[in-house]
Amino acid sequence: MNMPELPEVETVRRGLTRLVKDATIDHVEVRYPKMVTPDSDEFTAELIGRHIDAIDRRGKYLLFRFSGGVTMVSHLRMEGKYDVQPEGSPVTKHTHVIFHLTDDRELRYTDTRKFGRMQLVPTGEEDRLMPSLGKLGPEPTEDTLTLDYMVTIFGKSHKVVKPFLLDQTKIAGLGNIYVDEVLWLSKINPLTPADDLSREQLITLRKNIIEEIKMAIHGHGTTVHSFSTAFGEAGQFQNHLHVYGREGEPCERCGTIIEKIKVAQRGTHFCPKCQPLPAAAIEALGND
DNA sequence: ACCTATGTTGGATC
């Protein structure tokens, strides 16, 4: 299972930097044209002979910086993956774009569900030409996600906190797994309206978001279900999921059975005892 | 075999 939230995308970025930074594109093969913008003829023509200067990331987006002022914005969506193979090694039916490099290697994009997208834009124009990129909220780091900003945006919204945190224009990079995790860590019920959170709760939530993302990046974005197997693996730090995918299991803090509900069409895991709904929110629900 | 679930985003419809 690949889980491309921010830490996973950052891990991909670092891997690609190590493997293909300073490589040069010989030619590009697009096997599933819907995946690329502009159309595949232009897309492939535009990339011939370009050098990969750098690979950047913003939120869950990868930005391939090519020579000559061209950037490829790539989003992995649910299941997109990059890998690098020797020229001509067998491809799977889910390999949709192949970047043939001049050094007899291939950078391949594979995506079972075909949700991923890649688009070429002039470097520096990506925020203007791609609104989803331009409107991204701050990165979840100590320096960029300030408490003042948290207090301001949460105070302005009645939206419940789970979809609020999934909104990339508020904070960039959080996905379904890490949102459930940080809400559990912060003892906040996923149905709590954003503007019901106290300053103290926002301080806790902010700290947990920043810490969780940092630790997940440090763990190479590897989120594993089993904590016991992760421990004892020599030299390997792996992340531990406290609630995601653990419905029916006892909460690690209090032993109460973890529940799974739907919130804004997304599977949502929480501990009903550690993460109680505030009385005000229960009343609001009762009025439906 | 049928129905539901799945990490994400963006568009349509109210």
Add this chain to the structure above:
DNA sequence: AGATCCAACATAGG
């Protein structure tokens, strides 16, 4: 503007 639902697609599991 904001919420709500659904679409893109393939596969796994009950």
